[in-house]
Amino acid sequence: MRVLKFGGTSVGKPERMQHIAQLINDGVEKIVVLSAVSGTTNSLVEIHTAYKKEGKKAAHQLIDKLEAKYHPFIKDLYSENASIKKATALIKEKFDLLRSFKSKKFREADAKTILAQGELISTHLFLYYVQEIGLNATLIPALDFMKTTDGEPDLKFIAKKLRKTLVKSGKHQLYITQGYICMNEDEEIDNLRRGGSDYTATLIGGALPATEIQIWTDIDGMHNTDPRVVKDTFPIHELSFDEAAELAYFGAKILHPSCVLPAQKSGVPVKLLNTMEPTAKGTVISEIVTSTPQRVKAIAAKDGITAIKIKSSRMLNAYGFLKKIFEVFEDYQTSIDMLTTSEVAVSLTIDDDTNLKAITKALRAFSRIEIDKNQTIICVAGEFKHTEAGVAAKVINTLKEIPLRMISSGGSRSNISILVDSKYKVDAMNALNEGLFADILKKKRTK
Ligand code: ASP
Ligand code: MG
Numbered sequence: 396m397r398v399l400k401f402g403g404t405s406v407g408k409p410e411r412m413q414h415i416a417q418l419i420n421d422g423v424e425k426i427v428v429l430s431a432v433s434g435t436t437n438s439l440v441e442i443h444t445a446y447k448k449e450g451k452k453a454a455h456q457l458i459d460k461l462e463a464k465y466h467p468f469i470k471d472l473y474s475e476n477a478s479i480k481k482a483t484a485l486i487k488e489k490f491d492l493l494r495s496f497k498s499k500k501f502r503e504a505d506a507k508t509i510l511a512q513g514e515l516i517s518t519h520l521f522l523y524y525v526q527e528i529g530l531n532a533t534l535i536p537a538l539d540f541m542k543t544t545d546g547e548p549d550l551k552f553i554a555k556k557l558r559k560t561l562v563k564s565g566k567h568q569l570y571i572t573q574g575y576i577c578m579n580e581d582e583e584i585d586n587l588r589r590g591g592s593d594y595t596a597t598l599i600g601g602a603l604p605a606t607e608i609q610i611w612t613d614i615d616g617m618h619n620t621d622p623r624v625v626k627d628t629f630p631i632h633e634l635s636f637d638e639a640a641e642l643a644y645f646g647a648k649i650l651h652p653s654c655v656l657p658a659q660k661s662g663v664p665v666k667l668l669n670t671m672e673p674t675a676k677g678t679v680i681s682e683i684v685t686s687t688p689q690r691v692k693a694i695a696a697k698d699g700i701t702a703i704k705i706k707s708s709r710m711l712n713a714y715g716f717l718k719k720i721f722e723v724f725e726d727y728q729t730s731i732d733m734l735t736t737s738e739v740a741v742s743l744t745i746d747d748d749t750n751l752k753a754i755t756k757a758l759r760a761f762s763r764i765e766i767d768k769n770q771t772i773i774c775v776a777g778e779f780k781h782t783e784a785g786v787a788a789k790v791i792n793t794l795k796e797i798p799l800r801m802i803s804s805g806g807s808r809s810n811i812s813i814l815v816d817s818k819y820k821v822d823a824m825n826a827l828n829e830g831l832f833a834d835i836l837k838k839k840r841t842k
Contacts, residue, residue, distance in 0.1 A: 397425045399609045400574060400596035403433030405670045406517050409471035415611070416525050418673055419569065426535070426570045426599055429521055430592040431513025432468070435461065436575075439513055442493065443506040450498045462490045465516070472520065478527045485519050504583045511538075511584045514573035514592070522571050532569035535560050541577035541595060543585055548577070548594075550657070554602040572599070593651035597665065601657030608658055608665045610650070615669040616678030617642065617649055619835075620694040624821055625828045627836055631693055632676050637809040638692050638776045639665070639680040645732075645774030645812065646697030655680065690786055691777040691831045696824060698817055700732070700772050701748045702800060704765040705758055706740040717741065723757040733772060733812055735801050742801050744772065744814060770800060771820040775811045775827065779804075787811055793830030797823045 399419060406412050406429055419427060431439075438461045445454040469482045489512050496505050518534060525532045540556035542549045561570065574592020579585040587594045593610055600608035617639070618628040634642075636659035643650035649667060658665045664681040707716055720741060724731055727750035734743045745751075751766070758764050779786050787804050790811050801814035815823050829836065 396603055396605050397423065397607050397609065398428060398596050398600040398603075398605045399425055399611060400428040400592055401430065401611045401670070402592065402613075403430040403436070404613045405611055406430065406521060407433035409468055411670070412472060412521055412524055415670060416521070416528060416530070418611075418670065420530060422568065424568055426572060426605075427521075428572055428574045428592055428596040428599065429514065429517050430574050431517050432520075434464075435513035435516070436510065436589070439510050443501075443509045446496055446498050446501045446505070446509075451496075454496070454498070455494060458490060458493045462486065469520070472524055473527055475527055478523045481523050482520055485516065485523075489516050504581075507586060508584045510586055511573075511576040514576050518571050518573050525569060525571075530569055531567050532571055533564050533567045535564055535570045535572045537573040537576050537595065538578055538584065541587075541598070542579070543577050543587070544580045546579075548587070548598050548657075550598075550602065553598055557599060557602050587651075587653075590648075590651045593654040594657075597654045597656075597658040597663075600663045600665075601661040604661040604663050606663070608663055609668055610665060611668050611670050612649060613669060613671055614649065615672055615675045616667040617647060617693065619692070619832055620824060620828050621647070621696060624696065624824045626825075627828065627839070629832075629835065629839060630676070631678055634678060634680045634692060635778070635809070636680060636682060637807065638778070641774055641776045641807070641810040642693055642695045645695045645772055645776075645810070647693070647695040690779060690783075691775060691790075693776050694824060694827050694831070695774045695776070696820055697732075697746065697772045697774070698820070700744045700746055700770040700814065701751065702742060702744050702767040702770050702814060703755075703758070704740055704742045704767075706763040706765075707761065719761060720758065723754055726757070727754050729754060733801055733803050733814060735803055744770065744801070767800065767816070769817045770814050771817045771823075773813045773815060773820070773823055773827070775813070775831070776809055779808055779811065781805070781808070789831065790827070793826050794823055797826065 401415050405415055442454050442457045445457055465486050469479055473479050493509060522532055522534050540553055540560050542552045574595040575586050577585050577587060596608055616630040618630055620628050622628045636655050640655040643655060644652045662682055664679055666677055666679050668677040669675050705720055729745050729747055729750055732744045732746055755764055775790050797815060797819045799813055799815060804811040
């Protein structure tokens with residue numbers, strides 16, 4: 396069995412939905428994971444925020460606006476009246492639900508229920524369409540098998556329940572399901588965080604296990620660096636699971652940061668493919684690399700980082716200092732991304748500064764603190780052996796014109812990370828691209 400995931404833009408317009416229906420219509424059995432129609436989840440965020448902050452009237456205005464987008468969508472998508480009728484009824488049901496919340500005593504669980512409607516709508520609309528054109532398809536509701544406990548996917552439950560759900564649904568060519576949404580341990584609707592449809596796909600693919608997981612987007616696979624920041628980029632055809640995980644974690648927008656692990660655990664290859672160019676090679680992420688040995692593979696960047704320098708006059712020979720620091724971050728459920736240490740100080744970074752004030756206060760109890768906001772982590776991913784010389788030197792040398800706030804290497808074999816002030820990001824990324832991929836770029840440019 397294959398698992399195919401299509402993102403928001405791939406289902407974002409009626410003609411895109413029709414296009415992917417053709418793309419998957421090859422007679423082979425598959426599970427299709429869909430995101431919400433592009434823009435919908437953002438609107439749903441606005442809606443639940445309005446319920447919380449401005450009240451019912453403001454929320455209802457936003458709901459009307461979103462609903463108005465779906466009516467022309469439905470008209471263009473289907474050719475049969477019966478499908479239009481079914482889809483119209485679905486939209487009415489979902490939007491009635493969105494209107495049913497109360498502003499007073501608005502709960503976090505209500506927000507999650509609102510957020511789930513995007514994928515519930517897109518999957519039903521797609522199901523009605525593929526049924527209209529005669530494909531043998533069924534819906535397997537993600538809320539029946541996708542479950543988290545303490546915010547993490549419950550892998551055993553998912554594997555067991557998924558199998559049961561598939562058996563119960565009978566034999567079909569297409570099994571359509573929602574990305575992103577799940578149930579939590581309190582039996583409430585929840586989600587796998589923004590961009591979580593990729594994660595759904597790899598959780599399903601890992602649980603079965605599938606023969607292959609395909610993530611379909613609208614660019615041709617993972618690029619060597621971010622095409623929005625650097626002009627001259629090129630697609631990478633092969634990545635190891637470790638390299639892909641580093642890149643996704645450190646800012647490559649094409650993949651959800653957690654989604655590599657389930658596939659890696661079960662050894663299921665993940666392909667990143669382009670709906671606009673379905674025959675292009677894309678990127679294969681797997682255990683086995685690589686036909687063309689190349690030590691530096693790709694560069695990603697993550698903005699909005701806060702660096703905290705923690706100084707202690709008594710760090711010299713003091714044990715327990717790091718433990719004390721980590722406990723503070725644990726208390727405030729804030730994860731640390733990068734870490735460097737010296738004799739007298741520790742520098743670390745966080746990407747979520749919701750609790751920064753409280754964290755700073757707690758740290759000040761035993762150290763001196765300096766904070767730098769608006770920082771960017773640049774992650775150079777590749778295959779870096781401890782026994783080989785030159786890679787780090789090359790990376791740093793390439794950045795000789797740029798002030799570097801932190802450098803971290805050796806944490807794993809697949810990553811060297813550098814922290815810079817965000818104002819140097821574009822220059823740093825371009826310098827790295829030109830410096831580290833000079834040979835490939837030269838070949839490309841002379842073609
Ligand atoms: N619809 C969700 C989002 O926009 C999940 C996803 O698209 O992966 O974040
Ligand atoms: Mg995505």
